[in-house]
Amino acid sequence: MTVKIEINGPIVSNDDAWIYEWFEMEATWPRKVIQELDKANGENVIVSINSPGGYVWDGSEIYTALKSYPGYTESQIVGLAASAASFIASATNKTRIAPTGQIMIHNASSIGFGDHRDMTKTAERLKVTDRTIVNAYILKTGKSEEELLNMMAEETWMGPQQALEFGFVDEIMFADNTVKFAASAANSPGLIPQPVIDGIRNKIKNKEDNAPDNQDSVVTKESLQQMLAKFKDELKNELQPKPKEPEQAPAAKRNLSKLFLNL
Structure with a gap:
């Protein structure tokens, strides 16, 4: 038997979940995912993801719960896995993405109050947060901390092919995912495709x-x-070199009162 868990809408805290339910708005919070994992009781789990991200610490709790689950887990990015949702997607044994799916990674953001010393502390906390988030990407992709931090700083959007190439996903759904790698300079000219x-x-x-x-x-x-x-x-x-996948313009940013990842 396979159990399906949906991670849709923003990643919110357990304390804020009630208001989303009250307004009948999609959202995901740690307790909801943990309870569903407990019910799965070691059965195979498919995690369907379409989320713009949300609070870092709550996303971390979901990430840890999935990483600790004793059974087989698989993420399926059916829409968007952005910000906190992107590192949640990396927690499972296998990560797959729909041909129309996207992943976005970027730096953490926050609102700070106080004098210059408080602002400096807030900046330092954000740097620490970025380095904790990047650990999940390192485990998934095998890339260096420096390279991944640069990708986060640039707010990197990835389509399915880029996500597969960079190691953020293992497969593109509904496609032949056989990929061969070559160690050669200048993008391996002369190799027959x-x-x-x-x-x-x-x-x-x-x-x-x-x-x-x-x-x-x-x-x-x-x-x-x-x-x-x-x-x-x-x-x-x-x-002949193929044209690169067009970059997507960043979405407008929102300010919230907690340390979080958001679009």
Whole structure:
């Protein structure tokens, strides 16, 4: 049996949950997720995520609960996993994203009151918070703290392909997620793209399947060279650099009275 847990709407505190329920607004809070995990009782859990994020500490409590769960867990980013929701998505055994899904990571923000000393303390607390959040991303992606902190500082938006490339997700839902990595300079020029290799393999197979049962059905070096010659233009096109995924403009920011991550 598989249990589904939905993380929709903002990540709020247990104390604030009642007002969202009262207004019949979607929201997610730690106690709600923890109770659902307790009911799952070790069964497989699918965590469906479409959330703009919210309070850091409450998101951390949800992250820890998922990370500590004894059964198999899988996140499915069906819409947006932004801010606090992005590190919640990294807590499960596997993270998958819909072809239309997005991830956004950025620095923590807060409102401070007091004199210059209080403002300095608030700034230091935010730096500490950023470094605690980045630990979740390090565990998920294997990237360095410096690189991830820079991505947070730039408010990085990722589509499915970027999220897979950067290691924030393990798979793109409904797609062939076979990914090969190469250690080479200048983005590995000269490597034949996997789709072209697959196309050649399929043409060879079709030639063998459709040919008469004689020597003409054998694929030789010469026949393969003739076949590859026909792919010359196709290979050139495939090896051209692909345009990058367009960046999305940042959403307007809101101010709240607690230390939190928000859009």
